Amino acid sequence: MNSFVHKTMVVQLQAGVTDRFPVLAHLSYDAADPFAVTVVFSHDGRVLARWQLDREMLADGLTRPVGIGDVRMRPESRGSWEELRMEFLGDAHPDGGRHHAVVFAWTATLAAFLRETYEVVAPGREEVRVDEFLSDVIAGG
Template identity: 70%
Template sequence: MNATVHKTLVMELQAGVTDRFPVLTHLSYDPADPFAVTLAFSHDGRILARWRLDRGMLADGLTRPVGTGDVRLRPESRGVERELRMEFLGETHADGGRHHAVVFAWAGTVGDFLCDTFRSVPPCSEETRLDDFLTEVLAGH
């Protein structure tokens, strides 16, 4: 059985045009769901938001802009270091606008995490358990 991969790191949440604030982020990868990576943003022991991202999209976002929907990723330079910019669009406000968050992570740290997931389940070797998925859907889970 392949091992679950976890990593905890500090990312930066953008506030306004230039301000950034640290946010503790837990990345996890479960080989039973081989196409997804979960990011859980927390503060004072409480989960503020949880997003499931496509593992391939996350890897692609390290080298080029990806995403046109609720999640958009792209690499950016910050001095000599490379960052991964993650933009998340959430639920609609009462005024019709949408919740919006931009988070930055060091690209190397995210890349290291992804390398660990690729050791657990190499790219293009992921298996989908369609029968298990259909059983869950039909059971109403």
């Protein structure tokens, strides 16, 4: 059985209040880290940002607002389009503000990706290998 899922999709990066432009989102899921989905945003061959998201939070964000920290998500409708609004807060600026990005992704594509991850590791069947984790922590420091 395949333990890895990957999907590349076009998302919309919000620029300013209303303008958007397309960027690629490369989503990956690995059964070795069953709670996480990694998203790499890129444009013209350059990596713009890399985020590791909680898989359950991503799924919940398709139906209701979630997140109170650096990542916040909520569903939005734009006519016949159902989108997931993802807000990312990054490092602080020297002036005290923070880097901030808002990305919109088509809900149906994200839901299809999540269904593929559920075929690899069903929700609630994730395992935490505590002994391996502790060995890695001890070996590293």
